[in-house]
Amino acid sequence: MSVEWYLVVSALVFSIGAGGILIRRNPLVILLCLELMLNAGNLALVAFARAHGNQEGQIFALIVMVVAACEVAVGLGLIVAIYRHRLPIDVDELRELQG
Amino acid sequence: MAEVFFFLGAIGVLAGALGTVTLRNPFYCVLALVCHLLSLAALFLLLRAEFLAAAQVIVYVGAVMVLYLFVVAYVGGGADPIRSAGSPSLRWASALFAGALFVELSIAVLGTGLSVLGDEGSGFFEGFGTPAEIGKLLLTDFLLAFEVASVLLLVAAVGAVILARRRTGLEDPREISVGDLRRSGSRDAMTGGEAGTMIEAGGPPQR
Numbered sequence: 001m002s003v004e005w006y007l008v009v010s011a012l013v014f015s016i017g018a019g020g021i022l023i024r025r026n027p028l029v030i031l032l033c034l035e036l037m038l039n040a041g042n043l044a045l046v047a048f049a050r051a052h053g054n055q056e057g058q059i060f061a062l063i064v065m066v067v068a069a070c071e072v073a074v075g076l077g078l079i080v081a082i083y084r085h086r087l088p089i090d091v092d093e094l095r096e097l098q099g
Numbered sequence: 100m101a102e103v104f105f106f107l108g109a110i111g112v113l114a115g116a117l118g119t120v121t122l123r124n125p126f127y128c129v130l131a132l133v134c135h136l137l138s139l140a141a142l143f144l145l146l147r148a149e150f151l152a153a154a155q156v157i158v159y160v161g162a163v164m165v166l167y168l169f170v171v172a173y174v175g176g177g178a179d180p181i182r183s184a185g186s187p188s189l190r191w192a193s194a195l196f197a198g199a200l201f202v203e204l205s206i207a208v209l210g211t212g213l214s215v216l217g218d219e220g221s222g223f224f225e226g227f228g229t230p231a232e233i234g235k236l237l238l239t240d241f242l243l244a245f246e247v248a249s250v251l252l253l254v255a256a257v258g259a260v261i262l263a264r265r266r267t268g269l270e271d272p273r274e275i276s277v278g279d280l281r282r283s284g285s286r287d288a289m290t291g292g293e294a295g296t297m298i299e300a301g302g303p304p305q306r
Contacts, residue, residue, distance in 0.1 A: 004209060006142065009109045011204035013116045013135075019197025020120035023190055028125050028171060032132050035163075036116050039139055042151075043112075044208075050146040053223045055232055058148050059241050062233070065158060066248040070255035072163050076170045077262035083174045084265065 006047035014040035025090050027082070031075045038068045105145055111138025129167045136160050147223055150230045 017036030024030055042061040049057025082089060115135025122128050136159045143152035226232050237245045 005105065005109070006146065007208045008205060009112060009142070011201055011208060012113060014204060015197045015201035016113075016116040016120055018200055019193050022193035022196060023120065026125060028167070028174070029119070029128050032119050032128055032167070035132060036119060036135070039136065043139060043142060046143055046146045046148045046151060049148070050223070053227070055228060055236055056240075058151050058228055058233060059236055059244070061148075061151055062154065062237075063244055063248055065154065066252060069158065069163055070251055072166065073255045073259040074262065076166060077259035079170060079174060080263040084263075089174060 003047050003051040007044055010040045010044040010047065013037075013043070025092055027075070027079055027089060027091055027094075030091065031072065031079075034071070034075075035068060038064060101145060104141065108138045108141040108145065111135070112142065125171050126168070129164060129171060132167075133160055133164050136164070146228075148228045150228060150233045153230075 014037050017033045017040060020033035020036065021030050024033065042064055045057045045061040045064070049055060049061075079089065082094065087094060112135055115131050115133075115138060118131030119128050119135060122131055136155060140152040140155040140160075143149075143155060
């Protein structure tokens with residue numbers, strides 16, 4: 001399989017994730033769409049690593065996975081804190097930055 | 100044969116992504132993302148990234164998605180229906196933006212004229228992408244990135260605990276903090292209350 005196919009799949013997943021972030025209003029689903037975009041980037045990195053016969057792209061993708069895990073931990077902590085404060089789980093309603 | 104597996108994997112990836120974006124119930128969204136991640140691991144295997152595929156399945160599907168499922172169950176996302184976009188025009192604009200982004204990315208990627216595109220890719224050596232090779236790279240050339248990643252994970256774990264802990268007021272005398280420990284300078288604060296750290300973590304004592 002040529003590398004182009006993987007890159008087109010990666011671009012499609014990235015676009016779907018970006019559209020999902022714009023459409024959805026639930027912060028949980030927005031985090032899921034962020035995961036989609038990060039994974040699309042990972043797929044492109046691994047495809048280029050295979051094309052060049054060089055493993056450093058795979059290391060980069062691994063570090064991206066670590067950063068994504070950190071982002072998930074902090075994001076889910078924020079969502080739990082929002083829920084504890086009895087605030088609506090909806091990014092349209094959460095517009096004020098007061099504590 | 101690789102073509103068949105590629106198209107199977109790509110269909111799984113795209114169906115999972117579309118399901119994540121379009122399904123109403125957040126619980127089903129997470130399950131669709133699990134399908135997406137498993138198919139993506141298959142694509143990684145086709146690209147000779149064995150270690151990355153294993154890490155994807157173990158870390159993402161095994162750990163991160165379970166965390167998502169717990170939070171969805173805790174918050175109770177299925178109880179109230181998700182209101183989708185404010186107005187239909189906004190939804191159409193979002194879909195249009197996503198389509199434009201895809202066209203632009205495709206033009207940017209495929210129009211570059213890179214020599215590696217369009218063929219099978221250059222050769223790979225024996226053991227390309229295996230855990231041994233990746234581990235060797237991580238501990239030699241990319242040691243700094245490896246260590247920074249570990250520190251980042253620690254910071255994220257501490258931050259998540261601080262963000263998500265139950266904030267009770269100052270009324271509860273059994274609650275202890277680092278300041279108390281410093282002020283008393285001894286371990287009375289620790290032994291004074293029974294299981295003070297359980298309260299910090301949102302444990303059983305409910306008032």
